[in-house]
Amino acid sequence: MSDAYYLQLTEQLRHLIDQNAVHWDGKLPAERALAERFATTRVTLRQALAQLEGEGLIHRSNRRGWFISPARLVYDPTRDAGFNDYVRAQGRQPRTAVLKLETRAHVPAARALGLPDDQPFHHIRRRRYVDDRAVLVESLWVVPERAPELLDIYSGQSLWGLLRERWGHYLANRSIRMVSEALLPIDAEELLVAPGTAGLNINRAILDDQQRPIEYDEEHWLHDSLCISVELSGQQ
Amino acid sequence: MSDAYYLQLTEQLRHLIDQNAVHWDGKLPAERALAERFATTRVTLRQALAQLEGEGLIHRSNRRGWFISPARLVYDPTRDAGFNDYVRAQGRQPRTAVLKLETRAHVPAARALGLPDDQPFHHIRRRRYVDDRAVLVESLWVVPERAPELLDIYSGQSLWGLLRERWGHYLANRSIRMVSEALLPIDAEELLVAPGTAGLNINRAILDDQQRPIEYDEEHWLHDSLCISVELSGQQ
DNA sequence: TAGTGGTCTAGACCACTCT
DNA sequence: GAGTGGTCTAGACCACTAC
Numbered sequence: 001m002s003d004a005y006y007l008q009l010t011e012q013l014r015h016l017i018d019q020n021a022v023h024w025d026g027k028l029p030a031e032r033a034l035a036e037r038f039a040t041t042r043v044t045l046r047q048a049l050a051q052l053e054g055e056g057l058i059h060r061s062n063r064r065g066w067f068i069s070p071a072r073l074v075y076d077p078t079r080d081a082g083f084n085d086y087v088r089a090q091g092r093q094p095r096t097a098v099l100k101l102e103t104r105a106h107v108p109a110a111r112a113l114g115l116p117d118d119q120p121f122h123h124i125r126r127r128r129y130v131d132d133r134a135v136l137v138e139s140l141w142v143v144p145e146r147a148p149e150l151l152d153i154y155s156g157q158s159l160w161g162l163l164r165e166r167w168g169h170y171l172a173n174r175s176i177r178m179v180s181e182a183l184l185p186i187d188a189e190e191l192l193v194a195p196g197t198a199g200l201n202i203n204r205a206i207l208d209d210q211q212r213p214i215e216y217d218e219e220h221w222l223h224d225s226l227c228i229s230v231e232l233s234g235q236q
Numbered sequence: 237m238s239d240a241y242y243l244q245l246t247e248q249l250r251h252l253i254d255q256n257a258v259h260w261d262g263k264l265p266a267e268r269a270l271a272e273r274f275a276t277t278r279v280t281l282r283q284a285l286a287q288l289e290g291e292g293l294i295h296r297s298n299r300r301g302w303f304i305s306p307a308r309l310v311y312d313p314t315r316d317a318g319f320n321d322y323v324r325a326q327g328r329q330p331r332t333a334v335l336k337l338e339t340r341a342h343v344p345a346a347r348a349l350g351l352p353d354d355q356p357f358h359h360i361r362r363r364r365y366v367d368d369r370a371v372l373v374e375s376l377w378v379v380p381e382r383a384p385e386l387l388d389i390y391s392g393q394s395l396w397g398l399l400r401e402r403w404g405h406y407l408a409n410r411s412i413r414m415v416s417e418a419l420l421p422i423d424a425e426e427l428l429v430a431p432g433t434a435g436l437n438i439n440r441a442i443l444d445d446q447q448r449p450i451e452y453d454e455e456h457w458l459h460d461s462l463c464i465s466v467e468l469s470g471q472q
Numbered sequence: 473t474a475g476t477g478g479t480c481t482a483g484a485c486c487a488c489t490c491t
Numbered sequence: 492g493a494g495t496g497g498t499c500t501a502g503a504c505c506a507c508t509a510c
Contacts, residue, residue, distance in 0.1 A: 004431075004497075004498065004499095005498080005499075006498075006499090007421065007431060030475080030476060030477085031476080031477065032475090032476080032477095040499080040500090041499070041500055041501065041502090043279075043498095043499070043500075043501095044498080044499060044500085046477095046478095047498085047499090050432070051418055051431075051432045053418075054417070054418025054432055055417060055418045056415070056416065056417070060477080062477085062507080062508080063476060063477045063478070063506075063507050063508060064476080064477080064507095064508065064509085065476070065477075065508095066477090072415065077466065078314070078466060078468055172469060173468070173469045174466075174467075174468045175465075175466075175467050175468075176465065176466040176467075176468070177463060177464065177465050178414075178463070178464040178465075179292070179308065179462070179463045179464070180292065180416055180434060180436060180459040180460070180462075181290070181291060181292070182287055182289075182291045185243065194477090194478075195240075195243060196286070196287045196290055198416060198434060200416060223416040224416070226415070226416075227413060227414070227415045228413065228414040228415070229411075229412065229413050229414075230313065230314060230410075230411075230412040231410075231411050231412075232314055232409065232410045232411075232412070233408060233409045233410075240478075240479065241479080241480075242480090266494080266495060266496085267495080267496065268494090268495080268496095276480080276481090277480070277481055277482065277483090278482095278496090279479095279481075279482090280479080280480060280481085282497095283479080283480090296496080298488080298489080299487075299488050299489060299495060299496045299497070300488095300489065300490085300495080301489095301495070301496075302496090430496090430497075
């Protein structure tokens with residue numbers, strides 16, 4: 001079973017990529033050109049490319065082609081360093097685009113924070129980039145009482161920094177969940193990738209030091225752009 | 237773009253699965269039967285099934301067919317409750333099969349623990365099940381000086397329990413990494429799934445309270461069987 | 473406008489599972 | 492032995508990107 005041609009192809013493509021990464025400037029030749037070079041059809045070639053995509057070695061952008069994936073961003077969800085800080089700390093360039101600002105109810109946020117289903121939230125939808133590649137979209141759902149004028153003043157900065165500096169909120173209790181997912185068409189479109197692309201979904205429910213609900217967020221990352229790292233010391 | 241037929245198919249399949257899960261006993265009809273029912277080809281049908289597989293709703297076993305995936309196991313990598321304990325705590329049935337016991341060098345383990353590349357380790361390879369579904373394979377690399385007779389006495393129980401009870405080791409410092417992956421043919425075969433199936437790779441490097449290296453392990457989970465959960469309280 | 477990736481058709485053979 | 496999923500062929504059209 002391991003002698004399937006598409007699996008041999010993945011090995012050949014791996015070597016080809018290693019040797020030509022710089023020369024190609026990160027972009028692979030067209031599928032039809034690669035299929036011809038390896039004397040096979042586009043279907044089989046795409047099966048091999050999909051395997052490498054699953055491994056995180058390459059990725060697709062829209063209809064623009066296949067690209068070699070940059071190194072994964074190392075991310076520790078147990079620390080609350082802002083996105084901008086830890087991206088820069090790894091020598092990369094962060095960027096944020098705000099996609100939507102509104103106030104409305106959202107059942108998953110309400111459930112996660114123990115609030116009634118019709119509880120309204122300030123909703124911030126934003127897309128974040130590393131070195132100009134869009135790597136995640138996220139929705140933040142903030143309890144309006146905790147940050148009343150949030151939507152008037154928000155413009156892409158760190159939300160946690162804002163909550164702490166302007167409203168003095170202390171993000172004491174965090175409940176984090178991570179599951180792999182296939183990006184839904186709506187999320188995929190905002191990340192400029194094909195629907196069904198593998199992703200990682202990270203949710204957080206955050207309460208303050210008096211157990212008052214503050215915020216709930218849902219992140220959708222491209223699966224190949226992330227390495228989750230947790231360092232623990234002391235007793236369990 | 238969202239009107240692609242295979243995306244409409246995923247919706248229809250979702251409903252079909254919801255309504256017939258019990259009746260089918262968890263196994264979907266044959267691909268050819270489904271393709272005929274939806275008046276399309278196997279290629280397009282499989283594209284829809286692959287989307288649902290990526291979402292974790294269904295999975296494949298070997299050449300046996302498509303099955304509805306059970307609920308994800310919730311797993312907190314920051315706690316050191318053993319696999320058997322937290323599986324049972326969620327009302328599921330754990331099982332472990334030992335695949336290999338040997339002593340040899342392993343460069344990734346050596347690097348992660350700060351030891352020379354030719355450092356030998358006691359190696360335990362095991363496959364773990366939840367409710368009789370194989371959900372992960374893992375390799376454990378233990379520094380022999382810390383547990384000399386390990387391979388003579390090991391028979392599938394909790395390794396961490398053994399290290400604590402028999403050798404008095406205190407697993408104080410843990411460095412954990414998680415990345416999504418596509419299962420390599422060797423791991424896929426041991427999990428009875430097709431090569432390239434989406435997985436989650438979890439690595440741990442463990443030192444004791446005096447910073448002495450004890451153990452390194454590599455887990456390969458089926459991506460749809462896991463929900464990672466971390467609960468944090470107190471200051472950051 | 474030319475070329476690309478995304479989608480889809482209509483088959484085929486093989487290795488393997490099930491019974 | 493029958494049926495299944497895994498793999499592969501040789502095309503095709505369309506929507507979109509890049510120029």
